[in-house]
Amino acid sequence: MKELKTDKLFNAVKNLIEESRRSIARQVNTAMVFTYYHIGKMIVEDEQGGEERATYAKQTLKLLSSSLTNEFGRGFSVDNLESMRLFYIEYGNSETVSRISEFPFSLSWSHYVQLLKIKDKQERNFYETESFQNNWSVRELKRQYDSSLFERLALSKDHNEIIANSQKGRILENPIDTLKSPFVLEFLSLKEDHHYSESDLERAIIDKLEQFMLELGKGFLFESRQKRITLDGDHFYIDLSFYNRLLKCFVLIDLKIGKLTHQDIGQMQMYVNYHDRKIKSSDENPTIGIILCKQESKTVVEFTLPESNEQIFAREYKLYLPSKEELKGVL
Structure with a gap:
């Protein structure tokens, strides 16, 4: 005692x-x-x-x-x-x-x-605000800058949103606010020319889960990997399941090492529907599904999902840090 x-x-x-x-x-x-x-x-x-x-x-x-x-x-x-x-x-x-x-x-x-x-004032203000709000170390600030976070977010936002982001930080109101384009996973140490499987990719993410969640963005809490759902005796497995406390919803991630197909989107639609109807509570927002793939197809996404889609998104990932020139070329 x-x-x-x-x-x-x-x-x-x-x-x-x-x-x-x-x-x-x-x-x-x-x-x-x-x-x-x-x-x-x-x-x-x-x-x-x-x-x-x-x-x-x-x-x-x-x-x-x-x-x-x-x-x-x-x-x-x-x-x-x-x-x-x-x-x-x-x-x-x-x-x-x-x-x-x-x-x-x-x-x-x-x-x-x-x-x-950082010479550009808006860009500097953005990284300053994000460093404070996310409690970034100097090392993480440098990594986020080197991975061109500002430019990647700019790919999915208009000019006025970027100005707002630089002054007061990202405010997560819609699912799209969480998504970068592309996701940069250089910390996984998977070589671009290496023949890795989706299981290898998942295992590498789990081994570096903290860095992966920083790359995902704000408010993410890890729930499980290979989350099983059963329909009519058949088992299906969701690669990664998270909860976002800011968006107040589940976020499901499916990993694809090849080009995105309409079957991949249909599978994610099933996962999202199941969560919305069987798991989420009435005070939570609709489930978000993210297909993280090696090669995105905007046309496949456009014609597979309804025009009003706000729940399922496809995003490419890269295993190396793209140069700012590359991203500015895309912009």
Whole structure:
């Protein structure tokens, strides 16, 4: 009994210490971001007061870097000071300053260094908002940017929606809002020229489920793999079953390594109908079916499904990171 009480006390103290450390880390991060912002401001204001702007960065930043490094140690290289300068230039107005105050805890200086590499303002705002709302690490931010998430979402949205996304993040109201085009599954480490089966693809996804759910988007909860349904004594198996807490519906995924066929769509229609009639509750939204295939056929989808379809979607997947030029060509 004493051991039980001691364990309970230990866990309570442990949780308190861990939360305190997180709180301290958030405060330190906030202080660092604002300090670097104001250092950038001082550099820009001093630069504007000088006569030879062209040679300013090479001379003054080098001297300033040397002096600060001697006084405070690492963290004040010429490159870092240049990032602080650019940080103030890009965020030095009332709109962007208010954006900093919106994200005081979750975005680190390393996040902003990565964001500053994105030249397009709308695109940068989009990744900044998504990083905060999804609690992306710097590594995940870089992966999402390298996989051209902004461009992939733009394939299924109009210009005004993209502007809204860049300012306040994606708001999931319709099933189409969850879907990227294409899905990028490079983290599965399946080679493009390798002869893999649908079972291999499913197994790789399960092994890297966390990364796959990040690629799916917001609000996804994993339910099961190879979910069985039985109709008149015949068994059918749904490859992957998820629930989306934001859309409040089941999301079923069927994996196809070849070209999409009308039989694939008919099978998914059966899965969706079964869930809607037998599993979903009255307060949940209609089930969503996604056929993740190697080669999509928009014509087959168009003529197999009714024009009012809002439940079944086909999306291609790629096993490598497409270049931004490739996606911009599609756009």
